[in-house]
Amino acid sequence: MQNKGKRIVTVTMNPAIDLACTVPGFAAGAVNRVAGYQxxxxxxxxxxxxxxxxxxxxxxxxGFLGTExxxxxxxxxxxxxxxxxxxxVPGETRIGIKVLDPESKSTTDINFPGLAPDAKHMDRLAEIIEQLSIEAGIVVIAGSLPVGVAPDSVGRLIRIIKDQGAKAVVDTSGPALAAAVxxxxxxxxxxxxxxxxxxxRPMDSLDDMVAEARRMNASGIATVAVSLGARGAVFVExxxxxxxxxPKIEAVSTVGAGDAMIGGLVAGMALGLPLKERVRMATALSAATVMQAGPALHDLxxxxxxxPRIAITTFQGGG
Known part of the structure; x- marks a missing residue:
């Protein structure tokens, strides 16, 4: 599939080296043997x-990357x-250990502390994103923020991206998400x-989520995707x-499933696909990621x- 769109930029302010270990029968406080890792x-x-x-x-x-x-x-x-x-940035990019237990179908996360960029690093990142956004079609800001980086740093980058005419896509949480919105x-x-x-307030029903997403559409956020884990996702645009x-699948690890969904939506945007096709592709990519260990799909x-097995239900009613 040949690309016909503009360059895409992704911004990861808090990257990690993911060490995924498969440990059958993992137990805290005991000696555990690793069956495989990557x-x-x-x-x-x-x-x-x-x-x-x-x-x-x-x-x-x-984004930010440790020199060591x-x-x-x-x-x-x-x-x-x-x-x-x-x-x-001086120092080490953080390490995240994920212990996958195929017997209990559970994942245990052990996250090391990460980098601590200072104001000059943030200013340099803003300069880079400003330059890249001139030619980029889409800029994706994804993940958590490092220690000491203010939540509005995400808002700052979004404003820069929009000023240069690119589309800002955001996948974060907490105060950073509020600043993004x-x-x-x-x-x-x-x-x-x-x-x-x-x-x-609680989101008690799918209709509640759709209504809130439509309010966000009206405020200027073109697309709202709400992931529901194994239940799928709601998309409003x-x-x-x-x-x-x-479809029902054999889940190995949920690591990277949300990233695959965003990746599918962004790829669909870049390739000019209509919403339903973007949604189908993004959901399939997310499900395929859950079926394997590690965050990266080996192929498509x-x-x-x-x-063809993705079920899509349309909500009635306008915005």
């Missing part, structure tokens, strides 16, 4: 960028043909709990609202076989 240069924006490259889309990656263990990231960027515009990005992807936190549900084949 180490990946990751972080939400990095994962999304990797998926976008599978669609042959031109991608530039940026950058090699694993640099190798991935080079191997996948991404342009590296990360701001280097205030700045008015093109697309957001909270889960149901994050949406409830954002609006300050331009008067259209739909629930997308994956599994997702393509799942696409």
């Amino acid at each position: 180490s990946d240069a990751a972080g939400k924006g990095v994962n999304i960028a990797g998926l976008l490259r599978k669609f042959d889309l031109p991608v530039t990656v940026s 263990n950058a090699r694993i990231f640099e190798k991935r960027f080079a191997d996948l043909g991404m342009t590296d515009e990360f701001v280097r 205030e700045a008015g990005p093109w697309l957001i992807k909270p889960n149901d709990a994050e949406l409830a936190e954002l609006v300050g 331009d008067g259209q609202a739909m629930l997308s549900q994956p 084949n599994t997702a393509k076989t799942l696409e």
Whole structure:
């Protein structure tokens, strides 16, 4: 599939080296034996960028990267043909250990502390994003913020992206998500709990979520995707609202599923697909990611076989 759109930029301010270990019968306070493991240069924006490259889309990656263990990231960027515009920060990029237990079908996360960029690093990142947004079609800001980086840093980047005529896509949570919504990005992807936190009240039904998403559409956020875990996701855009549900699958790990959904939506935007096709593709990519260990899909084949089995229900009523 040949790309016909503009370059896509992903921004990962708090990347991580994901060490995924498979430990059957994992138990705290006991000796555990690792049956298999893999180490990946990751972080939400990095994962999304990797998926976008599978669609042959031109991608530039940026954010903050530690100088002391950058090699694993640099190798991935080079191997996948991404342009590296990360701001280097003294210290180590954080490590996240994920213990996958196939017996209990559970995942245990052990997250190390990350980098602490200062004001000059943030200013440099803002300069880079301003330059990249001149030529970019879409800029994706994804993941959590490092220690000491203010939530409105996300809002600052969104305003810069919009001023240069690019579309800002955001996948974050908490105060950073609230700051993002205030700045008015093109697309957001909270889960149901994050949406409830954002609006300050429970989201008791799908109709509730759709109504809130439509209010966000009216405020200038073109697309709202609300992920519901195994139940699928709700997508609301331009008067259209739909629930997308994956087929029943054998779940191995949920790591990277949300990133695959954003990646599918962004790829669909770049390729000019209508909403229903974007939704079907994004849901299939997310489900395919759940079927494997590690955050990165090896190829698009599994997702393509799942696409015909995605159930899409349209909500009635206008915005």
